[in-house]
Amino acid sequence: MEAEGRAAVLVYDSVDRERFLREIYPMRKPAVLKGIPLGSCTSKWTVDYLSTTGGRQEVKVHVASIPQMDFINKNFIYRTLPFDVFVKRAAESVHTEYFLSEDEKYYLRSLGVDARKVMDNFLIQVIGRKRVILFSPQDAPYLYLTGDKSEVLDVENPDLRKYPQFAKAQCYECQLDPGDVLFIPALWFHNTVAKEFGVGVNVFWKHLPANCYDKTDTYGNKDPVAASRAMQILDRALKTLEELPDEYRDFYARRMVLRIQSKSYSNHYK
Ligand SMILES: O=C(O)CCC(=O)C(=O)O
Structure with a gap:
């Protein structure tokens, strides 16, 4: 199967707030913003600085023996380390002290008091380089989702025998250098x-x-109210279809899919 190929995420230099809001934000596409004044953190936050000023407070980190952490099957363990020890370990490629293996990987996801998720996001890359691959929500049918997460972990070298539809997904890619801001x-x-x-x-x-948001959803993790109501109704419809014999269930399920496509897909993506 032919893959959809890759597209580079658009890169913008020294964009100010007005230009971002006028030109970039309304497109609802990822964008890399370079040259945003982030202050001194990009040069200051070295491993030494972070471990000295970050202190000894204990943090719970993800530890995995391979770099691809799997948030569906959880191929990692959680371990607690003092922050300074964590920073030093995370910065070395071979560890003398370790939990799983001498080249284990660490990830600390530290949430602020007001943590949020199903929302627009600026990923501000302060130090270190990161490669980011993104997929549009319209490609959800090809991503082998469990909940809101894709089962395809190695997006660079996907196993197309196991995930053949993945080849149809358009992959957007970019590299973030220190100081870059990615709009997701x-x-x-x-x-x-x-x-x-x-x-x-x-x-x-x-x-x-x-x-549009659930008022009890302090952390902004939940789906918008109308989306979760529609999902519940769909679950009920699916349960109702189970009353039919296979052949009929298949036929009516396909008709329902066609109705969803013709009524709800935005013209823009057809
Ligand atoms: O930690 C990262 O590299 C990305 C985190 C992120 O974008 C998220 O939590 O949504």
């Missing part, structure tokens, strides 16, 4: 590969009107 619109799938030790700061914000 809500619903876009993203897979990041750290090229070396790095620190990224994610800033999430709600872009839909406030009444």
Whole structure:
């Protein structure tokens, strides 16, 4: 099967707030913003600086024996380390002290008090380089999703025998250098590969009107209210279809899919 190929994420230099809001934000596509004034953190946050000023507070880190952490099957363990020890270990490629193997990988996802997720996101790459691969929400049918996560972990070299539809997904790629900011619109799938030790700061914000979000959803992790209601109704419809014999269930399920496609897909993506 022919792969859809790759597209480079558009890169913009020294964009100010007005230009971002006017030109880039409305396109709802990822964009790399270079030359945003981030202050001194990009030169200051060295391994030494972070381990000295970050202190000894204990943090719970993801530890895996391979670089591709699998957030569906959880191929990692959680271990607690003092922050300074964690930073030093994460920055070395071979460890003298380790949990799983001498080349194990570490990931600390530290959430602020006001952590948010199903929203627009700026991934601010403060130090270290990172490769990011993104997929549009319209390619969801080809991504082998479990919930909102793709089963395809190695997006660079996907196993197309196991995931043949994945070849139809359009892959957007970029490299983030220290100081780069990646705009990730809500619903876009993203897979990041750290090229070396790095620190990224994610800033999430709600872009839909406030009444679209669940009021009890302090952390912004849930689907918009109308989406979760529609999903519940779909679950009920699927349960109802189970009352039919196979042949009929198949026929009506296909008709329902066609109806969803003709009624709900945006013209833009047909
Ligand atoms: O840690 C990373 O590299 C990416 C994190 C991110 O974008 C997210 O949590 O949505």
